[in-house]
Amino acid sequence: MSDLLERLRGRGWRLTAQRRVVAEVLDGDHVHYTADEVHARASERLPEISRATVYNTLGELVSLGEILEVSTDGRAKRYDPNAHHDHHHLVCSRCGTIRDVRPAGDPLSDLPVVERFGFTVTGVEVTYRGTCPSCTDA
Amino acid sequence: MSDLLERLRGRGWRLTAQRRVVAEVLDGDHVHYTADEVHARASERLPEISRATVYNTLGELVSLGEILEVSTDGRAKRYDPNAHHDHHHLVCSRCGTIRDVRPAGDPLSDLPVVERFGFTVTGVEVTYRGTCPSCTDA
DNA sequence: ATCCTACATTGGACTTTGTCTAAGTCAAGA
DNA sequence: TCTTGACTTAGACAAAGTCCAATGTAGGAT
Numbered sequence: 001m002s003d004l005l006e007r008l009r010g011r012g013w014r015l016t017a018q019r020r021v022v023a024e025v026l027d028g029d030h031v032h033y034t035a036d037e038v039h040a041r042a043s044e045r046l047p048e049i050s051r052a053t054v055y056n057t058l059g060e061l062v063s064l065g066e067i068l069e070v071s072t073d074g075r076a077k078r079y080d081p082n083a084h085h086d087h088h089h090l091v092c093s094r095c096g097t098i099r100d101v102r103p104a105g106d107p108l109s110d111l112p113v114v115e116r117f118g119f120t121v122t123g124v125e126v127t128y129r130g131t132c133p134s135c136t137d138a
Numbered sequence: 139m140s141d142l143l144e145r146l147r148g149r150g151w152r153l154t155a156q157r158r159v160v161a162e163v164l165d166g167d168h169v170h171y172t173a174d175e176v177h178a179r180a181s182e183r184l185p186e187i188s189r190a191t192v193y194n195t196l197g198e199l200v201s202l203g204e205i206l207e208v209s210t211d212g213r214a215k216r217y218d219p220n221a222h223h224d225h226h227h228l229v230c231s232r233c234g235t236i237r238d239v240r241p242a243g244d245p246l247s248d249l250p251v252v253e254r255f256g257f258t259v260t261g262v263e264v265t266y267r268g269t270c271p272s273c274t275d276a
Numbered sequence: 277a278t279c280c281t282a283c284a285t286t287g288g289a290c291t292t293t294g295t296c297t298a299a300g301t302c303a304a305g306a
Numbered sequence: 307t308c309t310t311g312a313c314t315t316a317g318a319c320a321a322a323g324t325c326c327a328a329t330g331t332a333g334g335a336t
Contacts, residue, residue, distance in 0.1 A: 173323080
């Protein structure tokens, strides 16, 4: 993830303590935090960081294509640092946990031109729904 | 859609004027209103209907499997009356318009067991993103 | 036809999630 | 080290949705 900080500096990003901790929080596999969760974890390292800055920074990272915004349930959006590998999501309907998955097949090519209604189609998201192991047991 | 009212009555639903107008608003093809839009349209016929009742009724219809809840953008959820025909969605990234589409292929069978991580997978949603004809021109 | 009552509706307060702004702060180039 | 424009902050605001106590009513019972 320090690659990330390098890339951003290269793009003229001013490197502040706040942006650094937000980037650090997002480091890791299978991390899909909400903005508030990012804020809570960032606050552990930098107590005075504000919610507005977390929102700003997440928004910038999304615009730069470094992270993905995922909204699977109409509640808080989640942020997915795994933006450089094509993947989709498996969501637990009970607890909201998200796993990255890589299905076979190419859903984009499955949408024939007659089913595009004149849209310029730029991307596709596949969301699998189910119950995760812990919630199945409970 | 009057089938709908019959079905619901058969399930012991108490049939009120409010529930009737909500069901009527949702009648039609390619309708994907937000709760507030449903409320606005219902108010035209029944001015005193409250937001809470619209939310309650939509929630009940979702539980009964008569309509689908779609959240494509982290903003307001939309409600899709086309619950009895398998389909997916094509969303305009600019104006939020939704079209129902029927891609080829079966994404569920594209998710191998090793990619299910112990989840009980119950469903899948495919969301195509793009720009609709009117927004492309503008 | 009228009565009862459990279920439905209402308005408004409240919560969650996110945005905006004006004033203060600071990273990094000169 | 100085300067400056970009960054951060706290708190007000907004949008979407939930909850609750009081009131109303659909539809079965009489």
